[in-house]
Amino acid sequence: MVRMINFQNDWYFSGKYEPGMEKENCLVSGPSKIQGPGEFVLTGGSRGFWVETDGSCGEIRIDVSCEGFRAETVSIWVR
Numbered sequence: 001m002v003r004m005i006n007f008q009n010d011w012y013f014s015g016k017y018e019p020g021m022e023k024e025n026c027l028v029s030g031p032s033k034i035q036g037p038g039e040f041v042l043t044g045g046s047r048g049f050w051v052e053t054d055g056s057c058g059e060i061r062i063d064v065s066c067e068g069f070r071a072e073t074v075s076i077w078v079r
Contacts, residue, residue, distance in 0.1 A: 001035075002076060004062065005048040008069065022066045030060040031078060042066075053078050 006024060023041050028034045028051055035050035051060060057078050065071040 024066040031056040032060040
C-alpha cells in the first residue's frame with residue numbers, strides 16, 4: 001500500500017501562493033485499487049489517499065485531473 005499526497009496551488013497564474021479548493025479526479029489502473037473515493041475536494045490545497053495493490057506485479061498508473069490545471073500521471077512499478 002502506498003500513500004499519495006496531492007498538493008495544488010496557484011503560483012503559476014497569480015504569482016503568489018493561493019491554496020486551491022478544486023474538485024480533483026483520480027483514476028487508478030493496473031494491479032491496484034484506490035482506497036476511498038476517486039473524486040474529492042482539495043481542502044486547503046492538499047489531500048492524501050492510499051493506493052493498494054492486488055498482490056500481482058506490474059505498472060500502476062494514477063491519472064489525476066482537475067479543472068483549470070494540467071492533468072498529470074504518476075507510474076509506480078510493483079515487483
